[in-house]
Amino acid sequence: xxxxxxxxxxxxxxxxxxxxxxxxxxxxxxxxxxxxxxxxxxxxxxxxxxxxxxxxxxxxxxxxxxxxxxxxxxxxxxxxxxxxxxxxxxxxxxxxxxxxxxxxxxxxxxxxxxxxxxxxxxxxxxxxxxxxxxxxxxxxxxxxxxxxxxxxxxxxxxxxxxxxxxxxxxxxxxxxxxxxxxxxxxxxxxxxxxxxxxxxxxxxxxxxxxxxxxxxxxxxxxxxxxxxxxxxxxxxxxxxxxxxxxxxxxxxxxxxxxxxxxxxxxxxxxxxxxxxxxxxxxxxxxxxxxxxxxxxxxxxxxxxxxxxxxxxxxxxxxxxxxxxxxxxxxxxxxxxxxxxxxxxxxxxxx
Amino acid sequence: xxxxxxxxxxxxxxxxxxxxxxxxxxxxxxxxxxxxxxxxxxxxxxxxxxxxxxxxxxxxxxxxxxxxxxxxxxxxxxxxxxxxxxxxxxxxxxxxxxxxxxxxxxxxxxxxxxxxxxxxxxxxxxxxxxxxxxxxxxxxxxxxxxxxxxxxxxxxxxxxxxxxxxxxxxxxxxxxxxxxxxxxxxxxxxxxxxxxxxxxxxxxxxxxxxxxxxxxxxxxxxxxxxxxxxxxxxxxxxxxxxxxxxxxxxxxxxxxxxxxxxxxxxxxxxxxxxxxxxxxxxxxxxxxxxxxxxxxxxxxxxxxxxxxxxxxxxxxxxxxxxxxxxxxxxxxxxxxxxxxxxxxxxxxxx
Numbered sequence: 001x002x003x004x005x006x007x008x009x010x011x012x013x014x015x016x017x018x019x020x021x022x023x024x025x026x027x028x029x030x031x032x033x034x035x036x037x038x039x040x041x042x043x044x045x046x047x048x049x050x051x052x053x054x055x056x057x058x059x060x061x062x063x064x065x066x067x068x069x070x071x072x073x074x075x076x077x078x079x080x081x082x083x084x085x086x087x088x089x090x091x092x093x094x095x096x097x098x099x100x101x102x103x104x105x106x107x108x109x110x111x112x113x114x115x116x117x118x119x120x121x122x123x124x125x126x127x128x129x130x131x132x133x134x135x136x137x138x139x140x141x142x143x144x145x146x147x148x149x150x151x152x153x154x155x156x157x158x159x160x161x162x163x164x165x166x167x168x169x170x171x172x173x174x175x176x177x178x179x180x181x182x183x184x185x186x187x188x189x190x191x192x193x194x195x196x197x198x199x200x201x202x203x204x205x206x207x208x209x210x211x212x213x214x215x216x217x218x219x220x221x222x223x224x225x226x227x228x229x230x231x232x233x234x235x236x237x238x239x240x241x242x243x244x245x246x247x248x249x250x251x252x253x254x255x256x257x258x259x260x261x262x263x264x265x266x267x268x269x270x271x272x273x274x275x276x277x278x279x280x281x282x283x284x285x286x287x288x289x290x291x292x293x294x295x296x297x298x299x300x301x302x303x304x305x306x307x308x309x310x311x312x313x314x315x316x317x318x319x320x321x322x323x324x325x326x327x328x329x330x331x332x333x334x335x336x337x338x339x340x341x342x343x344x345x346x347x348x349x350x
Numbered sequence: 351x352x353x354x355x356x357x358x359x360x361x362x363x364x365x366x367x368x369x370x371x372x373x374x375x376x377x378x379x380x381x382x383x384x385x386x387x388x389x390x391x392x393x394x395x396x397x398x399x400x401x402x403x404x405x406x407x408x409x410x411x412x413x414x415x416x417x418x419x420x421x422x423x424x425x426x427x428x429x430x431x432x433x434x435x436x437x438x439x440x441x442x443x444x445x446x447x448x449x450x451x452x453x454x455x456x457x458x459x460x461x462x463x464x465x466x467x468x469x470x471x472x473x474x475x476x477x478x479x480x481x482x483x484x485x486x487x488x489x490x491x492x493x494x495x496x497x498x499x500x501x502x503x504x505x506x507x508x509x510x511x512x513x514x515x516x517x518x519x520x521x522x523x524x525x526x527x528x529x530x531x532x533x534x535x536x537x538x539x540x541x542x543x544x545x546x547x548x549x550x551x552x553x554x555x556x557x558x559x560x561x562x563x564x565x566x567x568x569x570x571x572x573x574x575x576x577x578x579x580x581x582x583x584x585x586x587x588x589x590x591x592x593x594x595x596x597x598x599x600x601x602x603x604x605x606x607x608x609x610x611x612x613x614x615x616x617x618x619x620x621x622x623x624x625x626x627x628x629x630x631x632x633x634x635x636x637x638x639x640x641x642x643x644x645x646x647x648x649x650x651x652x653x654x655x656x657x658x659x660x661x662x663x664x665x666x667x668x669x670x671x672x673x674x675x676x677x678x679x680x681x682x683x684x685x686x687x688x689x690x691x692x693x694x695x696x697x698x699x700x
Binding site: 194204221227301305310313 | 375541542543544545550551555558563564565566570572575612647649650652653663664668
């Protein structure tokens with residue numbers, strides 16, 4: 001990839017976050033020195049995408065504690081618990097957030113005899129490790145996933161599950177980049193993804209930066225594009241995958257999956273193993289974030305509905321496992337029956 | 351209906367058109383005194399909705415000829431042909447446009463011995479008749495259609511097929527108004543309908559004006575709302591219906607129909623008989639308008655994609671007859687097999 005931007009990085013005592021709400025207009029960063037800024041950045045979707053949220057949360061934990069004046073490990077851990085409890089309230093659906101917070105906590109708890117300063121170093125290293133790991137996971141998703149794509153394919157994707165959603169080459173888009181690197185020509189249709197237009201703003205921008213031909217369509221056009229036979233394959237990311245393969249992802253993913261089934265087009269989900277939540281048997285247990293009505297009413301800087309009209313604005317929907325052809329992970333490509341096959345995936349959520 | 355606005359009317363030598371591009375912000379009218387203004391109003395969707403376009407075109411024909419200096423009927427008819435040929439280029443998909451132009455022409459041709467001034471009167475009366483007829487057709491659609499709805503129903507609609515799309519009470523929304531008038535409580539979910547947001551701007555506004563509870567959702571949310579069992583019925587309008595029932599309607603209608611099938615929800619189309627095009631056997635013959643990319647790229651007054659990204663922007667899609675539960679018309683409710691049942695419909699397009 002030519003110009004990969006870094007979504008989240010630690011930079012001279014601050015957490016530097018690419019402000020994705022400003023893309024594609026501006027490539028600008030927010031520099032967080034307070035924990036509340038990290039919370040706000042996640043809540044306002046300055047950083048978004050389940051893997052990137054996880055990495056951001058890990059760095060957020062370090063940010064929240066690197067100036068701790070705790071006198072003992074116990075006191076330090078108490079502070080750590082307050083920090084993670086606070087960050088856990090930023091967004092409810094992406095399991096990577098909770099996964100990263102848990103992992104930071106577990107890492108600290110391994111060293112009860114360490115001093116607060118030593119624990120800070122432990123947390124720094126763990127956050128850096130999570131970030132590096134995320135990048136590696138993306139590359140492995142790319143390696144496994146690219147085999148699903150052929151020269152000449154036209155692929156539909158929804159929302160942004162690219163490098164902007166991760167600390168690496170992306171989840172859903174990583175196989176496309178990997179296929180391109182192997183000389184396969186792939187075209188992409190990007191759903192604009194209302195209300196926050198991650199497809200129009202982010203996926204289109206990211207693909208253009210990387211020389212992948214992309215056409216933006218409104219979400220409601222995917223059906224007719226499929227009916228015309230223009231789409232060979234579909235690949236999307238995931239915010240949480242239940243033990244049976246049911247997948248929560250950006251609102252609008254589920255109707256794309258229904259359309260894929262109707263048109264007999266393979267529908268792939270791509271996600272790192274950290275996105276699997278084996279604690280829940282199916283998608284019915286995934287909490288779905290309801291966001292502010294003004295994202296729909298004033299999403300474009302001006303009012304596009306009657307002033308006080310009722311709005312329903314769920315941020316995610318759940319695609320049931322029977323609509324999913326395969327799930328591409330860093331541990332390989334998994335096929336139905338998912339309830340059985342996904343058991344092979346190893347992560348801390350088992 | 352409490353506050354029905356008039357979409358199109360003849361007013362002191364000018365054609366007065368409600369400028370729907372300004373709704374719901376402003377209720378403002380354009381007063382057309384030149385034919386080019388009528389063409390522009392149709393092309394720019396100041397007036398939209400197949401039936402309203404038909405009525406507008408009929409008045410447009412009169413506007414284009416009411417100051418004619420033709421010396422003979424023959425000369426007048428030549429001018430008439432130029433006017434209708436010009437208006438026919440305003441938009442390609444809605445058959446009502448061509449139907450209205452043909453009907454105005456046929457009416458004039460009935461009186462070859464009339465003077466130009468007499469023919470002007472003929473055209474005025476015919477345009478007024480088409481407008482009145484459209485209003486009556488809407489009421490009949492309402493009368494037949496309301497029987498399909500029960501007290502307590504929650505209905506999804508797409509785009510705007512209400513009073514704003516006609517010279518009367520609407521097509522898809524007319525049965526809802528009629529049901530309300532009979533004391534049935536009906537709630538509506540309105541798809542916002544990208545790119546031009548006719549659902550968010552027009553349907554929501556119109557329903558609120560008329561005291562019908564409405565919730566706006568983004569187009570990509572309809573699937574999850576259906577999956578939660580919140581929608582009992584779906585009703586949409588039509589821009590052209592082929593002899594076999596295949597229906598062209600606003601882009602995004604087809605995916606709603608696929609979702610309806612998947613969730614086993616009745617999917618109704620409502621249209622006056624003038625929307626049927628019996629000259630074409632199926633939807634494959636309906637020309638689909640491709641509109642300017644900037645409707646998607648800058649639809650909200652600001653750029654929401656990378657500057658020059660490729661965009662696909664079809665204004666309509668075709669819903670195949672097998673996804674349609676019934677078609678509600680001014681001549682009754684028609685059920686499959688449509689190829690047989692629709693033969694009973696009488697219109698000038700037979």
